[in-house]
Amino acid sequence: xxxxxxxxxxxxxxxxxxxxxxxxxxxxxxxxxxxxxxxxxxxxxxxxxxxxxxxxxxxxxxxxxxxxxxxxxxxxxxxxxxxxxxxxxxxxxxxxxxxxxxxxxxxxxxxxxxxxxxxxxxxxxxxxxxxxxxxxxxxxxxxxxxxxxxxxxxxxxxxxxxxxxxxxxxxxxxxxxxxxxxxxxxxxxxxxxxxxxx
Amino acid sequence: xxxxxxxxxxxxxxxxxxxxxxxxxxxxxxxxxxxxxxxxxxxxxxxxxxxxxxxxxxxxxxxxxxxxxxxxxxxxxxxxxxxxxxxxxxxxxxxxxxxxxxxxxxxxxxxxxxxxxxxxxxxxxxxxxxxxxxxxxxxxxxxxxxxxxxxxxxxxxxxxxxxxxxxxxxxxxxxxxxxxxxxxxxxxxxxxxxxxxx
Amino acid sequence: xxxxxxxxxxxxxxxxxxxxxxxxxxxxxxxxxxxxxxxxxxxxxxxxxxxxxxxxxxxxxxxxxxxxxxxxxxxxxxxxxxxxxxxxxxxxxxxxxxxxxxxxxxxxxxxxxxxxxxxxxxxxxxxxxxxxxxxxxxxxxxxxxxxxxxxxxxxxxxxxxxxxxxxxxxxxxxxxxxxxxxxxxxxxxxxxxxxxxx
Numbered sequence: 001x002x003x004x005x006x007x008x009x010x011x012x013x014x015x016x017x018x019x020x021x022x023x024x025x026x027x028x029x030x031x032x033x034x035x036x037x038x039x040x041x042x043x044x045x046x047x048x049x050x051x052x053x054x055x056x057x058x059x060x061x062x063x064x065x066x067x068x069x070x071x072x073x074x075x076x077x078x079x080x081x082x083x084x085x086x087x088x089x090x091x092x093x094x095x096x097x098x099x100x101x102x103x104x105x106x107x108x109x110x111x112x113x114x115x116x117x118x119x120x121x122x123x124x125x126x127x128x129x130x131x132x133x134x135x136x137x138x139x140x141x142x143x144x145x146x147x148x149x150x151x152x153x154x155x156x157x158x159x160x161x162x163x164x165x166x167x168x169x170x171x172x173x174x175x176x177x178x179x180x181x182x183x184x185x186x187x188x189x190x191x192x193x194x195x196x197x198x
Numbered sequence: 199x200x201x202x203x204x205x206x207x208x209x210x211x212x213x214x215x216x217x218x219x220x221x222x223x224x225x226x227x228x229x230x231x232x233x234x235x236x237x238x239x240x241x242x243x244x245x246x247x248x249x250x251x252x253x254x255x256x257x258x259x260x261x262x263x264x265x266x267x268x269x270x271x272x273x274x275x276x277x278x279x280x281x282x283x284x285x286x287x288x289x290x291x292x293x294x295x296x297x298x299x300x301x302x303x304x305x306x307x308x309x310x311x312x313x314x315x316x317x318x319x320x321x322x323x324x325x326x327x328x329x330x331x332x333x334x335x336x337x338x339x340x341x342x343x344x345x346x347x348x349x350x351x352x353x354x355x356x357x358x359x360x361x362x363x364x365x366x367x368x369x370x371x372x373x374x375x376x377x378x379x380x381x382x383x384x385x386x387x388x389x390x391x392x393x394x395x396x
Numbered sequence: 397x398x399x400x401x402x403x404x405x406x407x408x409x410x411x412x413x414x415x416x417x418x419x420x421x422x423x424x425x426x427x428x429x430x431x432x433x434x435x436x437x438x439x440x441x442x443x444x445x446x447x448x449x450x451x452x453x454x455x456x457x458x459x460x461x462x463x464x465x466x467x468x469x470x471x472x473x474x475x476x477x478x479x480x481x482x483x484x485x486x487x488x489x490x491x492x493x494x495x496x497x498x499x500x501x502x503x504x505x506x507x508x509x510x511x512x513x514x515x516x517x518x519x520x521x522x523x524x525x526x527x528x529x530x531x532x533x534x535x536x537x538x539x540x541x542x543x544x545x546x547x548x549x550x551x552x553x554x555x556x557x558x559x560x561x562x563x564x565x566x567x568x569x570x571x572x573x574x575x576x577x578x579x580x581x582x583x584x585x586x587x588x589x590x591x592x593x594x
């Protein structure tokens with residue numbers, strides 16, 4: 001009987017520590033690590049209105065950190081791929097639907113930087129935060145990774161999170177959903193978290 | 199008796215693997231994951247002396263990567279929120295106390311980049327390393343996240359660490375502790391690690 | 397006998413959940429967390445051909461995001477340390493060998509940004525992705541950290557990964573292996589992953 005008691009204690013400890021820990025702030029939530037199945041999934045669309053649309057920036061949601069002409073002077077060989085250009089953005093995101101949002105839509109926004117890093121082709125690199133600010137969800141996800149535009153889909157990393165996304169990690173799969181010259185592009189982002197607080 | 203032996207083996211393995219692993223480099227330290235209570239906490243103050251103070255940069259600890267005038271030309275609508283400006287910094291940090299440090303103070307420094315990413319308000323995004331270089335602590339913490347200045351406090355992610363902060367993860371809560379126009383600002387950073395090596 | 401059965405169940409569950417989880421996509425791979433011994437190691441060399449070599453950028457693999465002269469004007473006191481300069485790069489990497497690669501070599505590339513962040517000395521900060529694109533390995537590692545050039549070796553963080561490096565974390569140790577003025581530098585990168593999918 002003594003051995004049985006110890007066995008049950010072992011099993012209890014095991015289930016407590018294996019992949020979930022009760023969080024101090026809420027006894028109903030726990031931290032999950034799950035590498036075979038995501039613990040959270042969502043589809044978001046990022047809407048980037050480029051800085052030089054119709055020579056007007058009144059509706060733009062991103063800004064080149066360098067003047068294109070200055071860049072062209074510094075790196076004359078780049079041709080049309082904007083190698084070296086750094087763009088700061090604060091883009092509205094829509095959840096589930098691809099339709100362009102109203103510009104005031106602020107429930108989900110992507111804030112950060114992307115840059116063009118190839119002389120041969122359009123190729124980008126992203127580092128940014130997704131800021132959730134609705135009644136249902138508050139917090140941020142922080143992401144970074146290579147956006148190899150020539151590939152149909154490309155994966156970047158979710159490297160951290162705060163608030164409702166406390167300590168999250170995962171992978172976001174990007175797909176170019178629309179690209180309208182220098183006026184607008186839309187990225188579909190399928191986010192799968194494998195470490196999250198549920 | 200045989201079953202008891204196996205039970206004890208199970209319990210031993212359990213305590214070894216559940217949330218802590220003895221590290222090869224030091225048998226006295228172990229890796230802890232603890233999501234309900236931080237495994238390490240500290241309060242640091244970041245001191246940023248802006249690049250254009252008195253038209254002099256002799257004491258500045260940060261540098262605009264772009265000329266403000268160039269930015270203003272590229273993005274005329276930004277008004278006074280510096281949308282698109284990228285700033286590189288190497289700021290002294292003080293631990294526990296908010297007093298400005300001597301500029302030579304190098305025991306803790308924040309090195310990296312912030313950028314202004316809103317047309318409507320002051321809003322920033324950070325990616326940087328905290329470099330610890332004292333006799334007591336050596337190593338780095340790497341952080342990134344949205345600094346939504348309009349909010350009283352905002353959380354960013356600690357996404358990694360090295361040296362004494364090997365493989366750390368956590369959350370840093372930022373609060374603007376002082377803001378003196380274009381000459382100086384001070385951020386209070388309450389860092390809580392939930393994965394760390396203790 | 398009943399207790400023995402339960403004990404074996406406990407041990408089975410323990411080995412399943414302690415540090416490895418069978419991944420849904422491949423029953424032969426599992427996720428490992430191992431803080432005393434890396435679960436994966438590799439040595440890579442990054443080759444950066446600077447933008448202003450011989451006044452020609454035809455072979456360059458990196459591009460200053462700002463004109464050096466513009467920077468010098470904005471921050472006159474920086475002298476020769478390029479404080480504030482942001483450089484976008486897309487550098488070939490070689491595995492195991494330090495020899496310069498052919499420029500078309502694309503099996504492993506480092507894509508991202510570095511910036512110079514000191515007025516007193518050459519000091520840099522990196523955030524980038526290593527993109528693997530060979531038949532043997534596909535995927536990315538995402539890294540960030542302070543590259544304190546004055547130190548013989550310096551550690552930065554591997555904060556995430558995708559594809560064959562799904563959810564990886566670890567540390568990369570940098571060492572300057574060659575530095576040829578403003579024409580070329582080579583970094584040795586010893587990457588050790590402590591969380592990886594094997």
